[in-house]
Each structure stands twice: as structure tokens, then as C-alpha cells.
Amino acid sequence: MNRREFFKFSWGAVGIAALCSAVGISLAAVVRFLMPSVFYEPPQTFKIGEPGDFPFGPPTFLVDEKIFVFRDRDKGFAAASAVCTHLGCTVAHFSSDQKFHCPCHGSVFAADGSVQHGPAPRALDWFEVTQARDGQLRVDKDKVVPPTYRLMV
Amino acid sequence: MNLIREIWQSIVRRDPLSTDKGKSELVFLNVWLHIHPAKVKKENLKFRHTFYLGFITFFLFLILLTTGIALMVYYRPYPPQAYQDMKDLQYVVFMGPFLRNMHRWAAHGMVICVFLHMCRVFYTSSYKKPRQFNWVIGVLLLLLTLGLSFTGYLLPWDQLAYWAITVGTNIGSYAPLVGGQVRELLLGGHSVGEAALLRFYVLHVAVLPSLMILLTIVHFWRVRKDGGLSRPIWKLNSKKIETLVTIGAPAEVAPLQVAAASKDKTYGLMEVVTGKPIFETVTPEEEEDTVFSYPYAFVREAVVLMATVTTIMAMSLFLNAPLEELANPAKTPNPAKAPWYFLGLQELVSHSALLGGVVAPALMVLALLAIPYLDRNTSRNLADRKLILWLFTIFVVANLALIVVGTFFRGPGWALVPPWVHVVAGAE
Numbered sequence: 001m002n003r004r005e006f007f008k009f010s011w012g013a014v015g016i017a018a019l020c021s022a023v024g025i026s027l028a029a030v031v032r033f034l035m036p037s038v039f040y041e042p043p044q045t046f047k048i049g050e051p052g053d054f055p056f057g058p059p060t061f062l063v064d065e066k067i068f069v070f071r072d073r074d075k076g077f078a079a080a081s082a083v084c085t086h087l088g089c090t091v092a093h094f095s096s097d098q099k100f101h102c103p104c105h106g107s108v109f110a111a112d113g114s115v116q117h118g119p120a121p122r123a124l125d126w127f128e129v130t131q132a133r134d135g136q137l138r139v140d141k142d143k144v145v146p147p148t149y150r151l152m153v
Numbered sequence: 154m155n156l157i158r159e160i161w162q163s164i165v166r167r168d169p170l171s172t173d174k175g176k177s178e179l180v181f182l183n184v185w186l187h188i189h190p191a192k193v194k195k196e197n198l199k200f201r202h203t204f205y206l207g208f209i210t211f212f213l214f215l216i217l218l219t220t221g222i223a224l225m226v227y228y229r230p231y232p233p234q235a236y237q238d239m240k241d242l243q244y245v246v247f248m249g250p251f252l253r254n255m256h257r258w259a260a261h262g263m264v265i266c267v268f269l270h271m272c273r274v275f276y277t278s279s280y281k282k283p284r285q286f287n288w289v290i291g292v293l294l295l296l297l298t299l300g301l302s303f304t305g306y307l308l309p310w311d312q313l314a315y316w317a318i319t320v321g322t323n324i325g326s327y328a329p330l331v332g333g334q335v336r337e338l339l340l341g342g343h344s345v346g347e348a349a350l351l352r353f354y355v356l357h358v359a360v361l362p363s364l365m366i367l368l369t370i371v372h373f374w375r376v377r378k379d380g381g382l383s384r385p386i387w388k389l390n391s392k393k394i395e396t397l398v399t400i401g402a403p404a405e406v407a408p409l410q411v412a413a414a415s416k417d418k419t420y421g422l423m424e425v426v427t428g429k430p431i432f433e434t435v436t437p438e439e440e441e442d443t444v445f446s447y448p449y450a451f452v453r454e455a456v457v458l459m460a461t462v463t464t465i466m467a468m469s470l471f472l473n474a475p476l477e478e479l480a481n482p483a484k485t486p487n488p489a490k491a492p493w494y495f496l497g498l499q500e501l502v503s504h505s506a507l508l509g510g511v512v513a514p515a516l517m518v519l520a521l522l523a524i525p526y527l528d529r530n531t532s533r534n535l536a537d538r539k540l541i542l543w544l545f546t547i548f549v550v551a552n553l554a555l556i557v558v559g560t561f562f563r564g565p566g567w568a569l570v571p572p573w574v575h576v577v578a579g580a581e
């Protein structure tokens with residue numbers, strides 16, 4: 001390789017490197033642009049009301065939050081996710097068999113949320129329930145707890 | 154009179170159509186028509202070779218563009234106005250239902266026809282050298298068609314839309330490593346909501362149609378540059394197949410020479426291009442088989458166009474596109490079903506989200522893309538292609554069977570229910 005060829009080659013390499021980095025950076029910028037910086041979505045932690053608002057027996061379904069709130073006379077409060085772990089349909093709680101049934105692909109979850117039937121890959125989530133200072137119950141969807149978790153009030 | 158004549162001449166600038174020169178000039182002096190050759194092989198125009206499925210698909214796409222733009226005038230892409238606007242289109246806007254129906258039925262028709270077109274191309278071996286790459290473009294067009302259907306599906310913001318997209322985008326999140334992020338990117342959030350509707354709208358009315366138009370242009374250009382349509386199978390045995398030459402590619406029959414025009418040719422544009430400009434160029438024996446594109450090809454295309462538009466219009470007069478109740482994130486309809494052409498996918502997904510929703514479709518697409526390169530058999534004779542014919546037919550039948558099961562045999566809770574048994578849905 002003589003001088004001339006060396007320069008030709010170097011400039012070519014610089015050019016290609018510049019092009020690749022320009023394309024790479026632009027692509028990264030586009031992906032980052034498409035990723036919202038702020039989500040205008042309901043918060044993951046929210047108050048659901050006074051303990052007395054919830055009856056014993058069949059769970060209360062909270063529509064916007066997509067959770068079931070259970071209240072048991074001896075054991076206390078618990079909150080289960082109503083979002084099917086398969087593909088995100090909203091499961092229904094049947095009082096007839098105490099199980100959760102998903103209408104989309106037929107997954108069935110036992111009373112403790114574990115998968116009994118169908119394509120769902122894992123159990124329904126249970127969320128932490130705490131009592132806020134004002135006495136209201138608070139659910140934190142970022143804190144997944146074992147199905148045995150209960151809050152006694 | 155002379156002025157009118159002059160104006161007309163300034164527009165068309167060709168000889169009268171009664172002359173051969175005029176017929177040729179009509180084609181290559183016109184930017185829209187010159188994708189056609191001036192002359193085509195008569196046999197290639199036969200309905201039973203292509204069933205004009207590519208054209209029908211294209212014409213359906215034109216219907217979708219025009220009716221889609223009309224619908225945009227009354228549609229606002231944010232909930233819950235989106236749903237309100239659909240109601241308005243159905244009950245208030247003049248001709249609203251008709252336009253919406255046309256858009257809907259043309260969309261269904263396009264999915265059907267693009268699939269049938271692919272089958273036609275496959276069974277007639279039209280993907281073989283030199284058309285391999287146009288098959289690949291075709292597969293991309295098929296995916297774009299499905300993508301347009303999928304994004305359009307969310308726009309009415311009814312229950313059907315909401316849950317089909319919830320399920321559909323969750324399938325994507327099973328993709329290894331990037332799945333979750335891709336879904337977030339697509340939805341602009343963690344669940345189907347305002348941001349998702351806007352993004353799907355942008356994809357549906359801007360991004361995907363633009364890509365579709367670009368790729369369609371490439372597709373047509375390649376049909377032409379690959380030598381026009383492949384010869385019908387029934388013409389294969391009658392004549393020996395010519396050696397093929399690719400423009401710009403190293404030819405097996407080097408060196409390229411200027412092709413001598415036959416004596417009675419009245420046009421000679423091709424002579425400026427060296428070598429055989431087109432594959433399977435007309436040999437002297439075949440010369441008598443060729444006809445001018447005007448009127449033979451154009452009339453057939455116009456008839457297909459009119460038949461397509463008429464059929465869609467007639468359907469739109471009598472069949473109404475469904476609109477369910479307003480999207481309700483809290484209540485999943487039972488059973489919740491995707492649009493029919495995705496029910497095969499949903500059926501697979503009901504067995505395993507990762508295998509059925511990600512792995513199987515990805516393999517199917519890869520297999521489709523690879524067909525022209527993996528199939529080393531150069532023969533176009535059906536008798537020589539037994540294995541691949543079986544494989545492709547199994548692929549088609551399996552897809553159809555899955556769709557039929559998903560559509561007719563799945564009841565509440567996705568339980569197997571034969572269509573003749575009536576189940577009351579939503580019973581708890």
C-alpha cells in the first residue's frame with residue numbers, strides 16, 4: 001500500500017464510520033423519541049377506600065384499577081390482579097367455584113391465583129395492601145406479594 | 154376547433170390510436186401507463202393464468218386509500234371521541250355508513266386477495282429465477298396488509314377493537330429480550346389507552362400506507378423488469394425456455410449484444426438498451442402471440458377494476474360493518490376474538506403464547522421469505538415439484554383450518570364448541 005492508497009483507504013474508512021455512527025445515533029434517537037418520557041396513566045399506588053366499604057364474602061372488583069379486593073373475617077384484606085397473565089384480558093371471579101376465569105383463551109386460576117388450566121404462564125399477581133394514615137386502604141401495584149399475604153385491620 | 158385539437162395534442166402528444174405507433178406511444182409517453190410494455194404476450198393476459206388477483210389486490214388498496222381519506226374527515230383519534238365519531242359516521246354523516254362499509258369490506262377483501270395472489274404465484278412457480286426478489290417484496294406487502302388491518306382494527310374504539318389489540322400487543326411482549334419494550338413503544342404506555350390509539354392512527358394513516366405505496370411501486374417495477382409476467386404453465390412444454398439474462402448482472406451468454414429488431418417492428422425503443430433488455434423476450438416464433446397493451450391489456454384491467462369497485466359497492470349497500478359498544482377496559486367480552494384473519498394466530502396463542510404467538514409466526518414468515526432461495530428446483534412443471542407443492546398446500550390448509558376452528562368452534566372461555574350448539578355468552 002503506498003501513500004496515496006493509504007489516504008484513500010483512510011478517508012473511506014472515516015467516511016463509513018461517520019455514516020454508520022450517524023445512522024446508529026439517529027436510530028437510537030428515534031427509538032428514544034418514541035419512548036414517552038411521561039406516562040399519563042393512573043398511578044401504581046392508590047387508595048381504594050375505607051375498610052368498612054368492603055363486604056365479606058365475594059371479592060369487590062375495582063374497574064379502573066383492575067383488581068379484586070378480598071375481605072375475610074378471620075384473615076383480613078388482600079388484593080389480586082384481574083389481568084390475565086397470558087395476554088392481558090380481564091379475568092372474572094366466579095363465586096360458584098371460587099376461581100378466576102379468563103374469557104380470552106380459557107385460562108382458569110385457583111382461589112390463590114395459581115394456574116389450573118389453560119395457556120397462562122404464571123399465577124395472578126397479589127398486591128400489597130396497607131393502611132394509610134387517614135385510615136384508607138392503599139394498594140401498591142409495584143409491590144407483588146405472596147398469595148398468603150393479608151392485611152389485618 | 155383547431156384550438157381544441159391543439160390542446161388535446163399538447164396533452165397526449167401521440168399519433169392516433171388507429172396506428173401501431175400511436176398504440177405504442179400511448180404507453181410509453183404516459184407516466185402512468187409506461188409501467189406496461191407496449192406489447193404483451195396474449196397468453197399472459199388469460200384470466201386463468203393470474204386470475205388478476207394482483208390487480209384486484211391493488212384496486213382494493215386504491216379503494217381503501219380513497220375511502221380512508223374520506224373517513225379521516227370525520228374521525229378524531231382519541232378516546233372516547235373516536236367511538237362517537239364512528240357512531241356519527243353510522244347515523245349522521247351523509248353516506249357515512251356506505252363509506253365505512255366500503256373501507257371495511259375492501260380491507261377484508263384485500264387480506265383474502267393478497268393471500269390468494271401469493272398462492273397463485275406459488276403454484277405457477279412464478280417466484281423462481283429471476284423473480285425471487287419480487288416474491289420477497291410480495292411477502293413484505295402481505296405483512297404490510299396485515300399490519301394495516303391490525304392498526305385499523307383499534308380505531309373504532311369499541312369492545313372488539315380494544316380487546317383484539319390488547320391481546321395482539323401482549324403477544325408481542327412474549328418476544329425474547331425486547332418484547333416488553335416493543336409493546337411499550339407501540340402503545341406509548343403500559344396498556345391500550347389514549348397514547349396507543351394515537352400511535353395506531355399514525356401508523357394506519359401515514360406510516361404503513363406510505364410504505365405500502367413505495368413497495369407496491371417496487372413490486373410493479375420488478376414485475377416489468379423481471380420480464381413481465383411469467384409464462385402460463387400450459388405454455389411451458391410447447392416451447393423451449395430461453396436462457397435468461399439479467400440486466401446489469403453478469404450474463405451466462407456473454408457478451409451482451411444489441412438485439413436485432415425483427416423486420417416488421419414499427420417501434421424500436423428497446424434498441425437503445427444493450428443486450429436482451431427483458432427476460433423471455435419475444436422470439437420470432439412467438440411474435441405472432443403478442444398484442445398491443447392498448448387495448449388488450451388495458452381493457453382487461455379496466456374490467457377488473459370496475460368489477461372490483463362494483464362488488465365492494467354492492468356489498469357496502471347491503472352489509473353493515475359491525476360496531477360494538479364503547480371500549481370498556483374492565484369488561485372483557487366472552488369470548489374475546491381477534492379479527493378473523495388473526496384467529497388462526499389466536500388459536501395458536503391459546504395453546505402457548507411464546508410458541509404459538511412468536512415462534513410459529515416468525516418461522517412461517519421466514520419460511521415464506523426463503524422459499525425462492527431454498528427451492529433449488531428450476532422446473533416449473535407441477536409434476537416435478539411434488540414435495541414443495543405438498544408442503545405449501547399443508548401450510549395453506551393448516552392456516553385455514555386454524556382460522557376455521559378459531560372462528561366457528563370456539564365459544565365462551567375459548568372452549569371447544571361446535572357452531573351448531575348455541576351457548577349463551579357471559580353466563581357467570
Ligand code: HEM
Pocket residue numbers: 203204205206207208209210211214267270271274279280284287288289290291292293294295298369372376381382383
Ligand atoms: C399489496 C399486495 C400486492 C399487490 C398489490 C400485488 C400486485 C401484483 C400485480 C398487479 C402483479 C401482476 C400480475 C397479477 O395480477 O398476478 C403481481 C405479480 C407478482 N406478485 Fe404481487 N402483489 C401483492 C402481494 C404479493 C405477495 C404477497 C407475493 C408473494 C409472496 C407477491 C409476489 C408476486 C410475484 C412473484 C409476481 C410476478 C408473478 C408473475 O410473473 O407471474 N405479490 N403482483
Ligand code: FES
Pocket residue numbers: 084085086087088089102103104105106107118119120
Ligand atoms: S388472555 Fe387470559 S387466557 Fe389468554
